[in-house]
Amino acid sequence: DRKPIIAIDGPAGAGKSTVARQVAANLGLIYLDTGAMYRAVTWLVQQSGISISDECAIAELVSQCVIELAPSQNLSSPVQVCINGHDVTQKIRTPDVTSNVSAIAAQTAVRLSLVKQQQVWGKKGGLVAEGRDIGTQVFPDAEVKIYLTASVSERARRRQSDFTKQGLPQINLEQLEKDIAERDWKDSTRKVSPLRKAPDAVEIQTDGLDISDVTAKIIDCYEQRL
Numbered sequence: 001d002r003k004p005i006i007a008i009d010g011p012a013g014a015g016k017s018t019v020a021r022q023v024a025a026n027l028g029l030i031y032l033d034t035g036a037m038y039r040a041v042t043w044l045v046q047q048s049g050i051s052i053s054d055e056c057a058i059a060e061l062v063s064q065c066v067i068e069l070a071p072s073q074n075l076s077s078p079v080q081v082c083i084n085g086h087d088v089t090q091k092i093r094t095p096d097v098t099s100n101v102s103a104i105a106a107q108t109a110v111r112l113s114l115v116k117q118q119q120v121w122g123k124k125g126g127l128v129a130e131g132r133d134i135g136t137q138v139f140p141d142a143e144v145k146i147y148l149t150a151s152v153s154e155r156a157r158r159r160q161s162d163f164t165k166q167g168l169p170q171i172n173l174e175q176l177e178k179d180i181a182e183r184d185w186k187d188s189t190r191k192v193s194p195l196r197k198a199p200d201a202v203e204i205q206t207d208g209l210d211i212s213d214v215t216a217k218i219i220d221c222y223e224q225r226l
């Protein structure tokens with residue numbers, strides 16, 4: 001008998017993380033950031049000096065790695081992530097990891113291993129899980145499935161304001177739009193578990209909506225399903 005699961009999928013920069021954290025906090029559920037797991041593996045691959053195209057070596061590495069996710073102290077900061085004992089919370093958010101993660105996430109062995117770990121988190125339910133394939137592959141029986149989208153320009157603007165808030169160097173909007181569109185393309189055209197809206201997911205187009213609007217809509221869906 002497991003507690004409900006809320007699955008939130010969507011392209012890069014649609015606001016999934018912020019909204020998923022809010023929903024989890026509001027409903028007293030655990031927040032699972034699956035993107036952080038793919039990012040941690042990407043960091044480990046880069047750290048190990050393995051080529052990102054060496055699928056065999058990466059399969060071996062991922063089968064032996066230990067990923068720990070801890071809830072963050074406050075709502076505005078991301079989850080704390082450790083891989084093989086290294087705290088990579090900040091390191092997995094660098095442009096270097098971001099630009100290589102899609103190539104790692106496209107590898108079958110990587111996905112099999114991480115999806116299995118994610119499903120362990122889901123055994124007892126009571127989870128808000130966020131990613132690209134949560135409603136389609138990881139938790140196809142989730143009680144609530146949400147597909148969050150926004151236009152590329154809106155997502156680029158949000159990314160830019162995230163950088164500003166964190167005091168990071170500015171990247172121009174045009175470059176951000178290019179990066180986002182490229183990651184969308186890679187994530188939705190890969191062979192294994194491409195980014196897709198599950199047939200039974202509720203799509204929320206978030207252009208012009210703020211975080212509290214989107215959070216309220218998702219909580220509404222959750223309450224309707226109970």
Ligand code: C5P
Binds near residue numbers: 130131
């Ligand atoms: O959500 P975030 O931007 O942190 O995800 C980083 C990358 O990890 C995505 O661009 C995608 O390639 C991969 N990913 C995935 N499946 C998930 C979550 C993330 O393939 N469930």
